[in-house]
Amino acid sequence: MIQGGKYSGISNKKRIRTVDIDTLRGSIYDRNGSVLAEDKHSFELTVIYKKLFNASLCFEQNILPNASEVKKLETNHHNLCRECHVDKVMWVEKVAGLLDISYTDVFNKAVKIVKKVKRVKNVVEKRNKRKIRVREETVPHSIFSHVPWEKVAQFEAEMLNLPGIQIESTPVRWYPQGNMSSHVIGYVGKLGEEEIENYDFKKKWFDDLKERGESKSEFFIQKAISMDASIGKSGIEKTYNSRLMGIPGERFEEVTLDTMRVDKLILERPSIPGNDIFLTIDSRIQSIAEKALGNRKGSVIVMDPWNGEIIAIVSYPRYNLNTLNDDYATLSKNPLKPFLNRPVQSILPPGSTFKIITAIAALEENKIDTNTHFQCYGSLKVGNIRFRCNKRYGHGLLNVEEAIQYSCNIFFYETAKVLGGTLLKKWADRFGLGNRTDSGLAYEKSGNFPKSKSIYQTINLSIGQGAMLVTPIQVAGMIATIANGGWRTKPHILQKISDYRGNILVNKKYKLTEKIWISEKNMDLVKHSLRKVVTSGTAKDTNLKELLVAGKTGTTQTAREDENHAWFVGYTPFENPKYCFVVVVEHTKGHGAEVAGPIVRKLLTQIGI
Known part of the structure; x- marks a missing residue:
C-alpha cells in the first residue's frame, strides 16, 4: 500500500x-x-x-x-x-x-x-x-x-x-x-x-x-x-x-x-x-360554538345534514395545546376530566331526544298511527311499578304529534307496550345509536343499546333512559337523518389530504347513499312535530321560533337527584335545513330547554341563519 x-x-x-x-x-x-x-x-x-x-x-x-x-x-x-x-x-x-x-x-x-x-x-x-x-x-x-x-x-x-x-x-x-x-x-x-x-x-x-x-x-x-x-x-x-x-x-x-x-x-x-x-371544521363557527357553551361541562356539535361534514365540534373543559407540557400534571388531576373529548367519548342516556326514534319505529311498524290516542294522567302503573310523566297532573288525551310536542312520557310508555323491545332496538340500530360513527376522531366510544329483557326495561328505553348509552356524535347523526328526510348520515371530519406540493391525495366527497325507508307521511309528521316543539311545545320559551328551528329537548336523570344532563337537538331552517346541531350540558341542575336552549339561540344567532 x-x-x-x-x-x-x-x-x-x-x-x-x-x-x-x-x-x-x-x-x-x-x-x-x-x-x-x-x-x-x-x-x-x-x-x-x-x-x-x-x-x-x-x-x-x-x-x-x-x-x-x-x-x-x-x-x-x-x-x-x-x-x-x-x-x-x-x-x-x-x-x-x-x-x-x-x-x-x-x-x-x-x-x-x-x-x-x-x-x-x-x-x-x-x-x-x-x-x-x-x-x-x-x-x-x-x-x-x-x-x-x-x-x-x-x-x-x-x-x-x-x-x-x-x-x-x-x-x-x-x-x-x-x-x-x-x-x-x-x-x-x-x-x-x-x-x-x-x-x-x-x-x-x-x-x-x-x-x-x-x-x-x-x-x-x-x-x-x-x-x-x-x-x-x-x-x-x-x-x-x-x-x-x-x-x-x-x-x-x-x-x-x-x-x-x-x-x-x-x-x-x-x-x-x-x-x-x-x-371540515369552520374556525369561525367553531369559535362561536365554544363561546356559546362557555364554561359549562358538555358538548356542542354543528353538522351539515346533507353530507355529514362536522362544521364545529366542542368539548368543555378544554386545554391549551401550546402549554400542555407545563399544564399536564394539573390537568390530569382535574376531576372535570379536560382530556375527555365529550362529543365522541361521553356516553350518556339520550333522554327524551330518543322519543323521535320510538315514534318512527311505532309508526313504521304500524303499531300506532295518527289516530292513536293515549290518556296521560301523570303516571302509569305497570305491574307493581309506577312510571311517571314530566307533568305531574298529566297532559290529557294526546296523539303522537302532540306527545312529541309536549314530550309526554305516558304516551311513549303506552307505545312501548305495543311496540316491544326488539323492534325498538331494530330502529335504534338503523339510526346508528349505540354504534361508533367512525368520524375520524380518536378514541371514539360506541355506547350501548341493550336487548330488552322485560316490559319495564322497554318502557325505560322508550324515553331514552335506563341502560341505553349514546354519544353526542351519534345523536348528531340521528337528527341529521331526520333533517334530510331519511338518508343515513355518517358524521366525518376529514375533508382532504394533500402532499407538501399541494397535490391532492385524498378528497372526501361524501354522498348520502343509504336510505332508511320511512314513509313520506310519517317523516313529515315527525318533522312537523319537531317544529311544534319550538313554536308551542317544550322549547317555546327559547325564542327560537323566528330562527326557523325544529328540534327536541331532553332531560336525563343521573345518579344524583339534583343533577341532570340537559339536551337540545335539532336543525335549521325547517324547510331546507343547512345545519343540524346537538347541545348537551352534563350534570346540571336545570332541564333541557332551560339550560341548552339559550346556548342554541346564542349559537345560531351568531352563525347567521
Whole structure:
C-alpha cells in the first residue's frame, strides 16, 4: 500500500458519520385554509450519545457526588477513576454554566436518555435474538429544547471547546389557535415507556407506500421511527399520524474525532415533509360554538345534514395545546376530566331526544298511527311499578304529534307496550345509536343499546333512559337523518389530504347513499312535530321560533337527584335545513330547554341563519 502509514493516521483522526435531517410534520387546516397546527423552528442543544453514556455511568456509579444529596453539584476531579477521565464529564459543567442551570439537571437528563436508549436496545435485541448496536447509540440526543437566541450565540462562541455538542434548529409543533379545537386537533409527544415496549420499529407509517412501489428495505431505512420522533397522541394528530409524519433526510459528514467538528459534507439526502390535513371544521363557527357553551361541562356539535361534514365540534373543559407540557400534571388531576373529548367519548342516556326514534319505529311498524290516542294522567302503573310523566297532573288525551310536542312520557310508555323491545332496538340500530360513527376522531366510544329483557326495561328505553348509552356524535347523526328526510348520515371530519406540493391525495366527497325507508307521511309528521316543539311545545320559551328551528329537548336523570344532563337537538331552517346541531350540558341542575336552549339561540344567532 502506497503511503499506508499516512492514510492510516488520517483514518484514526477522522470518521464518516450519518446525521438525520429533521423533516416537517404536515400541517392541519380548517375547511377554509386557516392553520390549526403547524411546525415552526426552535433551537435545541444536542449531545452525542457517548458523552451522555459516560456522564450517566459516572453519576450512577457514584464516581461523582449524588445529585440528590446536594443542591449544587461540585465535581471532584480526584474521585474520578482512570477509566472515566475528567474530560468525559467536564462538558456538564460548561453546559450548566452557559444555560444557568444546575449540574443536577444536566446529569438527570443524561441518565434519562441513556435509560431510554437501553430500553429501545433491549426491545430490538429481544426481537432479533442477537446483540445489535441500535441507531439511538450513534446519533446526538436533545437534552434541552427552546434555547433562547442569546444562549445560542453564547454556545456558538464556545463550540470549539465543546466537541460533540451542538445547537441545532429543530421543528416543534405550534397551534396558532391556542385552546380552540384542542380535542379535535390533539397533540404530539415522544414515545413513552409502554409504547417503546410494544412498538414495532419496522412499522409501516405511510398508507400509500405500496402504491408508490417502494421496497421494504428502503422504507425501513428512511421512515422507521426513531425514539426522538414526535408521534400523534390524540385527536387528528393521532388518527392521521401516518399521513402527517414526514420522511427524515440524511447527511453524511466527515468529522475530526478530537473536536467532532465537520470538515466536509460528503452527501445529503433531503427530507420530505409530511402530508397536510384539511378538516371540515369552520374556525369561525367553531369559535362561536365554544363561546356559546362557555364554561359549562358538555358538548356542542354543528353538522351539515346533507353530507355529514362536522362544521364545529366542542368539548368543555378544554386545554391549551401550546402549554400542555407545563399544564399536564394539573390537568390530569382535574376531576372535570379536560382530556375527555365529550362529543365522541361521553356516553350518556339520550333522554327524551330518543322519543323521535320510538315514534318512527311505532309508526313504521304500524303499531300506532295518527289516530292513536293515549290518556296521560301523570303516571302509569305497570305491574307493581309506577312510571311517571314530566307533568305531574298529566297532559290529557294526546296523539303522537302532540306527545312529541309536549314530550309526554305516558304516551311513549303506552307505545312501548305495543311496540316491544326488539323492534325498538331494530330502529335504534338503523339510526346508528349505540354504534361508533367512525368520524375520524380518536378514541371514539360506541355506547350501548341493550336487548330488552322485560316490559319495564322497554318502557325505560322508550324515553331514552335506563341502560341505553349514546354519544353526542351519534345523536348528531340521528337528527341529521331526520333533517334530510331519511338518508343515513355518517358524521366525518376529514375533508382532504394533500402532499407538501399541494397535490391532492385524498378528497372526501361524501354522498348520502343509504336510505332508511320511512314513509313520506310519517317523516313529515315527525318533522312537523319537531317544529311544534319550538313554536308551542317544550322549547317555546327559547325564542327560537323566528330562527326557523325544529328540534327536541331532553332531560336525563343521573345518579344524583339534583343533577341532570340537559339536551337540545335539532336543525335549521325547517324547510331546507343547512345545519343540524346537538347541545348537551352534563350534570346540571336545570332541564333541557332551560339550560341548552339559550346556548342554541346564542349559537345560531351568531352563525347567521
